[in-house]
Amino acid sequence: MTRFRRRNNSNRRGQTLIELVAATTMMAVAIVPGLSLMRDGMRVSRELEVAGVMTSLCASKQEEHLALSAATWSESTASGNFSAEGYPNVRFSVVRSDESADGGISDRLMAVTTTVWEDVDSDSTLDSTEASVTFATKVARIASYENEASGS
Numbered sequence: 001m002t003r004f005r006r007r008n009n010s011n012r013r014g015q016t017l018i019e020l021v022a023a024t025t026m027m028a029v030a031i032v033p034g035l036s037l038m039r040d041g042m043r044v045s046r047e048l049e050v051a052g053v054m055t056s057l058c059a060s061k062q063e064e065h066l067a068l069s070a071a072t073w074s075e076s077t078a079s080g081n082f083s084a085e086g087y088p089n090v091r092f093s094v095v096r097s098d099e100s101a102d103g104g105i106s107d108r109l110m111a112v113t114t115t116v117w118e119d120v121d122s123d124s125t126l127d128s129t130e131a132s133v134t135f136a137t138k139v140a141r142i143a144s145y146e147n148e149a150s151g152s
Contacts, residue, residue: 050118050131054090057082058116058133065094069110069139071149075099081119091119093126103138110139 015023065078079093094114098104103111117132119125126132139145 047131051133053087054116054118054131054133057085057087057090057092058114058135061092061094061116062112062114062135062137065096065112065114066137066139067149069096069112070142070145073107073110073141073146075110089119089122090116091124092116103136108141110141112137112139
């Protein structure tokens with residue numbers, strides 16, 4: 001006599017559709033916040049990189065104009081961008097003045113203010129929503145600075 005055996009459900013080999021949907025849902029719930037954190041991290045990383053570049057470029061431009069002030073003692077304003085350095089959207093503005101209203105002393109103390117900003121909207125003006133770095137300092141009129149610049 002042949003006996004028929006019933007198949008036991010515990011010996012099945014695959015998953016049901018409900019189990020696959022449940023597993024996919026759990027994975028999606030776990031991955032979405034991770035992707036959001038990654039996106040936010042990349043945005044913050046880019047902002048920090050731009051801030052570091054702007055700080056470095058601002059210090060460089062400030063030093064350049066401090067040397068010009070000490071050597072020539074001429075008031076001026078300058079502006080432009082850093083395309084040559086590979087940053088066409090980063091702009092600068094420098095004001096050199098010995099007027100008391102700007103913090104200087106006529107023929108004795110020159111105030112130098114340098115501002116660097118990321119010109120997001122490409123309008124060549126600093127807007128309140130654009131990231132910027134400003135350095136301001138002063139340089140005294142000393143004969144040895146002028147003699148060094150002129151080679152005396």
